[in-house]
Amino acid sequence: MAINRSAEAMTIFAVICAGLFPVFHMGRVWLIFFNLPYPNTRGPVWPNFNSPLMWDVFAISTYFTVSLLFWYTGLIPDLASVRDRAKKKFTKFCYQIASFGWIGSAKHWQRHEALSLVLAGISTPLVLSVHTIVSFDFATSVVPGWHTTIFPPYFVAGAIFSGFAMVLSLMLIARKVLNLQQYITLEHIESMNKIIVVTGSIVGCAYLTELFTAWYSGSIYEGYAFANRALGPYWWSYWGMMTCNVISPQLFWVRPLRRNVWFTFFMSVVINIGMWFERFVIIVTSIHRDYLPSAWSYYSPTYVEISIFLGTIGLFLTAFLLFSKVAPVIAMAETKHILKISGDAQKAAAAAHHSHEPAAASFQVHQS
Amino acid sequence: MSRKFLVGIYNDDEKAVSAVRELKKNHMDVYDVIxxxxxxxxxxALGLAESRLHITGFIYGATGTAIAYSLMTWVFTSDWPLNFGGKPHYSFPAFIPIMFEFTVLCASIGMTVTFLLRSGLFPGRIRETLDDRFTDDKFGVVFHLHKNLSQQEIDKIKQMLQSTGAEEIKEKELAKHY
Incomplete structure (x- = not known):
């Protein structure tokens, strides 16, 4: 509950940024609607529903839409709460529009709960599906280094890994700036670091499995692609990825480090860099030397590519800052469940019973 | 038409629940709880019937599955049967990802729109609140003071609210039904 609202917001902003890249890649941005299967006057010519690229169109747009709906319906009661606290007339007016006339009636809450439960339930498999389908874009190709069946679980673990790191990077700053230490506790941070160790190790396992399979398959192309990754001209990106994603998160096995805010922040940035290296390794090293040696070259980004990349970071941060300026970054209504008066009484009783209870309780809170 | 409401304000949710139970036991017509x-x-406690929202979710989802499946089948087998690398025109396994995505999309959009419509929520909807503290830390048990209630009955409600632990009891007239 401490981080869910802002993590959902980051999901939405990140999907917007991520979606820009395939759009630019298609070349003619203004014809982007050709992707949609609508009856048209060109035949009608339909998109190829058998193509993973087409699946991706559906996966990303569905992921974006469902995340947006889940985020906003959860936000409505909190926006209503801000509306009723607003002092300036204009502010109140804006929140009146944004909160859809929410008053907190019992029947509305009942429906809200039912909706949240189902949306949460269906967005969980959606997370798996969206990363699986993105990995299909690579896995169903014939490019050495991409054509591997391990990609779907590898991408899902990588997404959780980098997602948690991103949330930590931003929320540790937000926690300090907005004084949220009481809501985002050290227990939350420690739990997140545990997830980072687990998913980081899964990702590390996937890297090693890839290497093993490249050798064990006996495919010379696959073997070359991986030898080239580790020892070729892009060796620095491969070892950067290995250091940042596999080796450094293992430091989180040490409890004092898991509970150190500054170290966690530093590591979250390292992991983000590592995950960027991972994408670079997968894409660049596999295609800079493909089946046609005459096409081999050394890729370095142009100023346009660098600007687009920096632009998306700017877009993401602007969106997140706007969000944290105008909307509650903590899911208030959900948090009130556990911070109510009777909750205090229960906590006191539990503390008297078991001295370690508060820590366990806050872990459950984070899980839900 | 303006309506008058009597609100008992509680400072804790458990107190509010037990108050509603008590009031219901005494056959009092609790209008709403905020x-x-x-x-x-x-x-x-209020005796609210279970929400049927998840049933609508299933119906929207199933509709989505059916639409995605039948559109892809129709396009690839009859409307424009293209040959993609010699693969069969009707290739069901390749339809599964889009069927799944479209099911989820239809279920979530449909349920959200149903939720908003049934609860009368839309951008710009302005409802008068009974008390601004109900979106903060107070719980309101609401009675509708319609014309047929005698002063004696109203006094009895007030007394019941008081005895079940209401911090404050107030009457408020809203210009419209909320």
Whole structure:
């Protein structure tokens, strides 16, 4: 509950940024609607529903839409709460529009709960599906280094890994700036670091499995692609990825480090860099030397590519800052469940019973 | 038409739930309960029927599956049967990802729109609140003071609210039904 609202917001902003890249890649941005299967006057010519690229169109747009709906319906009661606290007339007016006339009636809450439960339930498999389908874009190709069946679980673990790191990077700053230490506790941070160790190790396992399979398959192309990754001209990106994603998160096995805010922040940035290296390794090293040696070259980004990349970071941060300026970054209504008066009484009783209870309780809170 | 409401304000959700139980036991017609979060056990205490929203979700989802499946089948087998690398025109396994995505998309959009419509929520909807503290930390048990209630009955409600632990009791007239 401490981080869910802002993590959902980051999901939405990140999907917007991520979606820009395939759009630019298609070349003619203004014809982007050709992707949609609508009856048209060109035949009608339909998109190829058998193509993973087409699946991706559906996966990303569905992921974006469902995340947006889940985020906003959860936000409505909190926006209503801000509306009723607003002092300036204009502010109140804006929140009146944004909160859809929410008053907190019992029947509305009942429906809200039912909706949240189902949306949460269906967005969980959606997370798996969206990363699986993105990995299909690579896995169903014939490019050495991409054509591997391990990609779907590898991408899902990588997404959780980098997602948690991103949330930590931003929320540790937000926690300090907005004084949220009481809501985002050290227990939350420690739990997140545990997830980072687990998913980081899964990702590390996937890297090693890839290497093993490249050798064990006996495919010379696959073997070359991986030898080239580790020892070729892009060796620095491969070892950067290995250091940042596999080796450094293992430091989180040490409890004092898991509970150190500054170290966690530093590591979250390292992991983000590592995950960027991972994408670079997968894409660049596999295609800079493909089946046609005459096409081999050394890729370095142009100023346009660098600007687009920096632009998306700017877009993401602007969106997140706007969000944290105008909307509650903590899911208030959900948090009130556990911070109510009777909750205090229960906590006191539990503390008297078991001295370690508060820590366990806050872990459950984070899980839900 | 303006309506008059009598509101008992409680400072704790458990007190509010037990108050509603007590009031219901005495056959009092609780109009609504307003709370800052979804109170556990309140639906039961109020005797609210279970929401059928998840049933609509299933119907929207199933519709989505059917639409995605039939559109892809129709396009690839009859409307424009293209040859993609010699693969069969009707290739069901390749339809599964889009069927799944479209099912989820239809279920979530449909349920959200149904939720908003049934609860009368839309951008710019302005409802008068009974008390601004109900989106903060107070819980309101609401009675509708319609014309047929005698002063004696109203006094009895007030007394019951007081005895079940209401911090404050107030009457408020809203210009419209909320």
């Amino acid at each position: 709370s800052p979060f979804a109170v556990h056990g309140m639906d039961d």
